[in-house]
Amino acid sequence: MLSKLALFFIVFFPAASFSNTGKSDVEQIINHANELRLSQHPTWIKLMHYEQSYSGSVNFVSAIHDDAFFNAEDGAFNPHAELEATITAFQKPLVDELVDNHAQCKFPARLLWLQRSLGEVAAGIQTIFCPKYDEWTLSNSIKTISVVYASGFLENPASYYGHILLKLNSNRSNGAARLFDPSVNYGAIIPPNEDPVTYILKGIFGGYDGGFSQTDYYFHNRNYGELELRDIWEYEINFEQREVNFIVAHAWEVLGKPYTYYFFRKNCAYRLAELIEIIDGVSIMPSNQFFTLPRALLQNMYHSQIHEEPLVRSVDFRPSRQSRFYKKFDSLISSERNEVRKIIETRGAVDSEAYGALTNDSKIRVIDTILDYYQFAKSAEIVTKEDADNLHRKALVKRFQLPLSKDSGNELSLNPPHTGRKSSYAQVGVTYNESLGNGYSIRIRPAYYDVLDAASGHVQDSALTMGEIELFTQSGGLHISHFDFLKIESVNTASTNLPGDKGKAWKVKLGIQQQDLSCFDCLTTRLEGDYGYAVNLNSHVLVSAYLGGGIQGNRKGSGHAFIRASAFSHVKFTDGLNMRLGVELPKQIDGSGGQKKKYVLELRQRLGINSDIRFKYEEDESRQFAVNLGYYF
Template sequence: MRLKSAPYGFRGLLSGLMVRGLLWFALIGCGAVQAAVPALDSAKRSQLSQHEFWLLLNRYERDAWGRWRSHVVDESFFLSKEGLQDPQAELVATLKALYAPVRLADQHAQCVYPARARWLREQLQLTDLPKVDCPAFQQWFAEINPHHVVLVFPAAYLNSPSSIFGHTLLRVDPPEAADRGTSLLSYALNFGAAIDDADNSMLYAWKGVMGGYPGQFAILPYHEKIAEYNRLENRDLWEYSLDITPDEAVRMLEHVWELQRFDFDYYFFDENCSYRVLELLEVARPGLRLTQDFHLTAIPTDTVKAVQEAGLVTQVRYRASRERELLVREAELTEQERTWAKQLAEGERTLEDTEFQRQPTARRALIQDAAYRLLRYRATGKDRDTQTARRSYALLRGIQDNPPNPLEVTQPEVPELGHQSRSVTGTLGQRESRTFAEYGLRMAYHDLNDRLTGFPLGAQIEIAKLAVRQYEGGHWQFQNLELAGIRSMTPRTDLLKPWSWQVRGGLERVLDQHEQEVLVSHVSGGGGVTQAWTDQLRTFGLVTARLEHNRNFGAFLAPALGFNTGLLWHNTLGGFVLEGSGDYFHNGTVRRQFQATQQWDWDKNLGIRFSLRRDFTQGFEPVTEAGLALRWYFY
């Protein structure tokens, strides 16, 4: 969920206050205009104000006490002083404003709220509305010229906190886009949080989850979004052409015009980019029920599935990231050719090098193409410098004179084929001589053993993972609560050298000095490297650090250094993980753990998982635990 700042809040406040002030001034001062407003009896007012489309246009929902409240937090969005919490008052005020004098021009309600005006005109057969010229809206609308709509899903990007689940936005195409076969003239419709650039990652995460940022709509040229996601962040893009008619696209854009100057509630897990995209599609086609299942979370892949299940998707197109294209080209080279490509990109060799020129023409074409891609990849996000520009130009000239064979990138499986984002687990296990049953719930989203379809190997994102355990004899025990656990085991290659990393935090059970399990709070993380031996087999090694609050330790917080190493293997049954870890505390306590886990993917949303673990605490006998779990994925 990519979060993008947009400078609309203050401008929206001034604009909204100006609109509302001018409209009320005109209505109060012109009795003749007031007389033209149709009278509605209480039953009709109630019917229209409770209509699901009117509630959607103004983002009304009932709160925990049954009261109406809009997700639009800018009160200047509403024409009524009670509009934030009263759909009927806002409807009456809007109807009056539609009959305001035409001299208000761009500030007239018909210009500011074209979607509201269209709906009320249709519902009440308003044939006597004043004819208002709206140059600002008409110019904006003509520039976008909506005809076709595409749902765009930039895949998850673990190195950006705002994008760990992916993101969704809409692309709006003009009629000529299909004829020309290009989206260069299209616009991207995006919703995101207006973030403070001074906030650090921890503060950003906290405010994003707790609603500390306002959310805003923005519309900008699509090629800029392509550069941001596909190039700058090296994220694969999926484009889903939607069965949205031109008239429906027009209705949606009219509504966007109403919203783009105002602030919304923004919450990272539910009222986010993906949720707002679904609302826009519901406006485009009244009667869709896309948001009804997203009460707690709205994870982008789940919202894409909802759009698919609604039958809106007509075609899927894949855009590979710059990183993926470079890896595909690198795979075509020998080890020596990769060395040449790296040296050409770094300026250690030139295209005129005698040894390089001895290579067959076709191989030189591949090498210099890989060098150019590597150079551009490394330059992403950096200031332009003369030497890089000179090498880039020379390589581009070489490619023009000796073009390589076309790059063929195999399309991965579409993200919506993956398992559902939540899961419940039931486990029968044995810890030494004690039998137990364990019950677990995970709100999101994927771990290293889960079914791999639709997910990259080596990526893990777990949020709000809870487990309780019942030992024989009826003894219940709170086992763990992991608030967040993220792992990125990306392999290094000859040309790309990414770091692998992990971070996690929450509550968990550990062995204390008396061989009893004690509940501790902790935060831990680490970094290292991953090596790929085949497409399905990787090994990794990380250096880790841990900070723990343990009631049996003398200090309030105890630091530790450690390691985490292991193997990932995607086999015919499912995912297998073998790993060992250790923590060496400043106070002398040493803990080590070895664990093997194999999942059998019984179905897309059903897995059977066997795990074997052995815990070591310095000075005590090792403890062995085995379990067989049934895991069901759902939303």
């Protein structure tokens, strides 16, 4: 009864005060705001998500296209009118309106900013209690915020570059309870059963709405780390409490509001950067005008400061289930690995003499690894959920029969994504071609990485390239060697060779390239793809084999279609020196010309974090040698 009476007073008395607010009070506040030119203030422009307009009739237009986000009829493109309408709406009586529909409850960040900007005059804005917003902030218990990065996922085009979201950290205790803190996520709103071609085209050219949504962080942690097997890093931001409150308030304002979504530029990283940059003095938006890459945002954050201190307070790593399992398996000695394999192959039979001869510590390591294997196998759909759960329970019984173990202290650690090189690449080199002679090459790759420079936050031994172009200049002439619109190489190595861990690998490429290395005037459009198997022979050598084919423009009698077998190896000599070897055996399906074997060898030596030198040998109708210097930017 008392709580209901308290809520009545909280809601009713501000309403009564509002009903007595005079028109002159509102005018006084508006006049002061105009004197301070608040409608032109950078923070107001950011709060309204105004962007420069090039139509000629207006200077700004909001990126949000939802009338509910504005208080003025022309608020989407008139900052001054929207400011005055917002102040008026804040003073509107509550007589015939639900509390949570009041402007103060819909736009709490605007209210906080106006109160701070207007000084003593802001006392005329009588604030009210907003039940839904109070619930959203966990009764004002959000104490810090973290930017969360999930590593790239090549099975889903929307996640090629990794994904960024915002985690709101409450004052709950550390540990599992933190998984139930709220998170704010930005993404495209995609209709069900959208076909891949439409999906790609609309994502690139702005055919989808995008928006912020909220859910418990547990959902994202499970989806990325447990189901998609992606590593996660949490970057806690070093904001003061008032700054945390301001960002939380603005996140509430933009929830569910539609933007136009663009995969390359105005994506999750772009919109999260906007959210954080409403704090004065923070500038973390990547400068690349074509791509907004999550790793570039993390690098900018990590090297930024606020209040003369680092912007990033701490970095926390959450390895995926796959990473945890591989790490545990790698730490086993040979006899322990053999027992793990036998137990899994016999569906949980723990009765061999070899197992009985193990020490208790070895038995614990074996059973703990098996427990992780069944969880990994279920996530990777290697076995059915029912079988995985039954076998997991069977192993758990065996584990309970063993003593408690001490923490080995052998924690999994990977270099966080902000420590890697920058994401775009430029290369110049000297080239010798047996058929075409000497020349110079120029290569530009806006994004993202190849097999030899896949680093922190990337999929190891894989490649993701978009918009790469290589030019060859000779005797004053400039020629295109290739233009790759999209090139993906996805390698999931058979790191354990346990049942189901088979090392799937696939490649796809769409672009324009020379039909072979013996001519300049033989450019052809080509779409090609391969599927195969990859395995790590040891910690330094990966090998893979593929079957595939492609379709192309018919040049030099090459035909419109071909099939091929190919093999690839990646050799890591040191942390800074590695090499790739490849061979293709093509067989054309139509046309009158033949296709010969193709070979490639490329050696890369890292010079610095953002520079390298490469030697490359290729053979395709003609032999070609090149030495190239590269720089990441």
